[in-house]
Amino acid sequence: QSALTQPASVSGSPGQSITISCTGTSSDVGDYNYVSWYQQHPGKAPKLMIYDVSNRPSGVSNRFSGSKSGNTASLTISGLQAEDEADYYCSSYTSISTWVFGGGTKLTVL
Amino acid sequence: QLQLQESGPGLVKPSETLSLACSVSGGSISSSSYYWGWIRQPPGKGLEWIGSKYYSGSTYYNPSLKSRVTISVDTSKNLFSLKLSSVTAADTAVYYCARHQKQWLGDAFDIWGQGTMVTVSS
Numbered sequence: 001q002s003a004l005t006q007p008a009s010v011s012g013s014p015g016q017s018i019t020i021s022c023t024g025t026s027s028d029v030g031d032y033n034y035v036s037w038y039q040q041h042p043g044k045a046p047k048l049m050i051y052d053v054s055n056r057p058s059g060v061s062n063r064f065s066g067s068k069s070g071n072t073a074s075l076t077i078s079g080l081q082a083e084d085e086a087d088y089y090c091s092s093y094t095s096i097s098t099w100v101f102g103g104g105t106k107l108t109v110l
Numbered sequence: 111q112l113q114l115q116e117s118g119p120g121l122v123k124p125s126e127t128l129s130l131a132c133s134v135s136g137g138s139i140s141s142s143s144y145y146w147g148w149i150r151q152p153p154g155k156g157l158e159w160i161g162s163k164y165y166s167g168s169t170y171y172n173p174s175l176k177s178r179v180t181i182s183v184d185t186s187k188n189l190f191s192l193k194l195s196s197v198t199a200a201d202t203a204v205y206y207c208a209r210h211q212k213q214w215l216g217d218a219f220d221i222w223g224q225g226t227m228v229t230v231s232s
Contacts, residue, residue, distance in 0.1 A: 001172070001173060001174070003156065034213060034217035036217065036218040036219070038157075038219070045206055045222040045223065045224055045225050046149075046157065046206070046219070046222055047222070048218050048219065048220050051211070051216040051217065051218035051220070052216050052217060052218070055216055057218075057220065089156060089157050091157075091159070091218075091219070093213070093217055096173070097170055098159070098170060098171075098172060098173065099159045099162070099170075100159065101149075101156060101157040101158065101159060102156070103156045104156040104157070
């Protein structure tokens with residue numbers, strides 16, 4: 001199975017909004033609403049930010065939101081803050097009952 | 111709250127078997143709501159799902175690793191384990207264990223261990 005496709009890097013200034021895309025196929029992202037997003041700071045374990053495309057776990061800021069259109073899911077972070085600088089990974093369930101991650105996106109807050 | 115902690119050797123020789131355990135505290139591994147999963151991350155690279163297992167049966171593996179991987183659950187010790195055979199330098203990575211929510215709860219890896227670095231070298 002191939003990794004989902006994410007941009008290697010995105011950047012934004014404090015207060016701005018950014019969107020990270022996650023492109024899969026009709027056998028994963030396009031066919032299931034089981035896309036999740038993870039934030040990972042250097043040297044730390046990933047943290048769940050979004051599940052089932054657009055749901056936030058308890059305790060996650062409402063500045064984080066998710067959506068999906070066709071084979072592409074997106075994570076939007078509004079009101080960027082310095083602490084949002086991290087790596088972000090998407091993940092999806094697939095048609096062969098496996099799970100696949102994206103390659104990761106490094107977010108830089110300018 | 112539930113916590114996960116990986117343990118095992120930090121150095122494994124090529125061709126040998128990598129063995130890790132993940133201890134679950136603050137909750138039962140026998141819950142009907144979760145799988146228990148392993149994910150790895152080579153140095154400087156992205157996350158790779160290895161596999162997930164329900165305590166009483168269903169097991170799912172990454173097809174690229176399936177021939178070398180075994181995940182097991184020990185309910186008496188409240189832990190689950192990973193074995194990866196015939197390792198090479200390409201298996202050098204930080205290995206994470208994670209609780210994997212079933213889809214009716216919201217399909218996601220919601221709680222992660224801190225990770226353990228495993229280096230494959232002679």
